[in-house]
Amino acid sequence: MSLPPPREGTSAARSTGLAPLPKPTSFNFPARNSPQLAASTTAGRVRHKVALAPGHSPMDWARLKSSGEDLRGVQQLRRLTMEEVAKHNKRDDCWMVIYGKVYNVTRYMNFHPGGRGQLMRAAGKDGSKLFAETHSWVNVDMILDQCLVGFL
Ligand code: HEM
Numbered sequence: 001m002s003l004p005p006p007r008e009g010t011s012a013a014r015s016t017g018l019a020p021l022p023k024p025t026s027f028n029f030p031a032r033n034s035p036q037l038a039a040s041t042t043a044g045r046v047r048h049k050v051a052l053a054p055g056h057s058p059m060d061w062a063r064l065k066s067s068g069e070d071l072r073g074v075q076q077l078r079r080l081t082m083e084e085v086a087k088h089n090k091r092d093d094c095w096m097v098i099y100g101k102v103y104n105v106t107r108y109m110n111f112h113p114g115g116r117g118q119l120m121r122a123a124g125k126d127g128s129k130l131f132a133e134t135h136s137w138v139n140v141d142m143i144l145d146q147c148l149v150g151f152l
Pocket residue numbers: 046047048049050098105112113114115118119121122127128130131134135138139140141143144
């Protein structure tokens with residue numbers, strides 16, 4: 001199979017008849033002007049992750065979740081009001097709403113990569129906006145599945 005001839009007037013047509021090879025370059029992915037980076041919410045951001053205490057890595061959290069220990073603190077899932085959520089606004093009893101679901105994040109407190117203080121900003125409140133502004137890529141459904149206590 002042969003290639004079609006280069007279009008008249010192009011540099012390829014003027015020289016060998018073959019399309020020129022791209023200049024050798026080192027690859028930066030994603031490129032600085034790439035759509036991937038432009039769409040990324042982390043582009044150019046300073047990270048604010050904290051050093052988690054030993055035994056509080058994401059793997060440790062996954063282990064705790066599958067241990068069978070009760071992380072919800074409620075008997076069954078219910079429809080809840082913001083008044084009820086607001087009562088749980090302390091470090092040792094902390095609920096928050098993320099995208100219409102109410103989570104008991106008390107046990108997650110020491111596992112949160114952004115630290116306890118950051119998580120407490122949404123204690124007893126609807127933290128959906130803060131959550132989306134900080135890390136829209138985080139899969140809350142997956143991380144806090146065992147902490148779900150109800151729905152708004
Ligand atoms: C709504 C209140 C919350 C605030 C203000 C907050 C704040 C933060 C901050 C400042 C960081 C560090 C981000 C960085 O430096 O890139 C962080 C990381 C993180 N947070 Fe939160 N957070 C909140 C809720 C949550 C919840 C409910 C979860 C549970 C799913 C969560 C999971 C994570 C994870 C997994 C990271 C690490 C993200 C990464 O490495 O890209 N956060 N958070």
